Amino acid sequence: MSKVKAAVFASGTGSNFETIMKCDDLACEVVLLICDKPGARVIEKASRCNVQTFVLNPKSFDSKEAYEQEILRMLQAAEIEWIFLAGYMRIVGKTLLEAYEGKIVNIHPSLLPAFPGKDAIGQAYRAGAAVTGVTVHFIDEGVDTGPIIAQEQIDVLPDDTEETLKARIQKVEHVLYPAVINQLLSTTD
Template identity: 75%
Template sequence: MSKVKAAVFASGTGSNFEAIMKSENLACEIVLLVCDKPGAKVIEKAEQFGVQTFVLNPKDFSSKTEYEAEVLQAVRSHDVEWIFLAGYMRLVGKSLLEAYEGKMLNIHPSLLPAFPGKDAIGQAFQAGANVTGVTVHYIDEGMDTGPIIAQEKVPVFPGDTETSLKARIQAVEHVLYPRVINEVVCLSEFNTVD
């Protein structure tokens, strides 16, 4: 039986993309990387794993709708059923949300609803939090507001720097995200079997 096809959306270095690709027995096949930052390191990683890349600069489009129409065409042409955001630094718009409702996940480096948006690790650090963590959630139209699937706490130690905290958060992300991906994809497949 062939695996469900999925795409990863990423904008940066691709550490979560790499963790997903290296995950053993992944319940889906990653067939496409969508990147909104030409030159991002994640593009190189995708090529190393033999994953096709679709790289677009949103600034080349007159509107978010026009940009997402191109993205939607790309994911559909690869028969993508699931989309996983992994450091994708854009809010997903209506056309993608409607096409992939309940089939888009995001990973965020905080215990949502605390510290949503950009630089969540820096936000936690500046707030003097003694615990932060990682959240995997479904995507909705808000900024990190979709239904939470899983969370894992990461303590903030007195001697931590943003760099040391980020390293510990990423270590948790790289285990949690592939596990949650497997759980939701397997559950979805189980529920669609006649």
């Protein structure tokens, strides 16, 4: 039996993409990378993993809807069933939300609802938070407001810098995200 086909959306370095791709027992096959940033390091990682990649600059489209319609066309052509956001720095709009309702998952470097949006690690660090963490959640039309699937707490240590905190958060992300993906796919067969 063939595995469920999934796409990863990413905008940056692709550390979570790389972790997902290295997972030997992943319950899906990642067959597509959607990237909104030409030159992002994740593109090179996808190439090394032989994952088909589409790089679409949103500014090349007349509207967000036109941008997402093009992505939707690619997803449908590849028979994608699930979308996993891994550092995708765009708000997903109505076109994709409706087509993939309940099938778009994001990972966020804070304990939502605390510190939503960009630079969550920096927000937590500058706020002097005693704890932060990682959240995996379904997405909705808001910014990091969708139903939470899993969270893992991380203490902010007295000698942490923003960089050391980020490194510890990423270690948790790299274990939690593949585990949650497998859990979700095992319960939706």
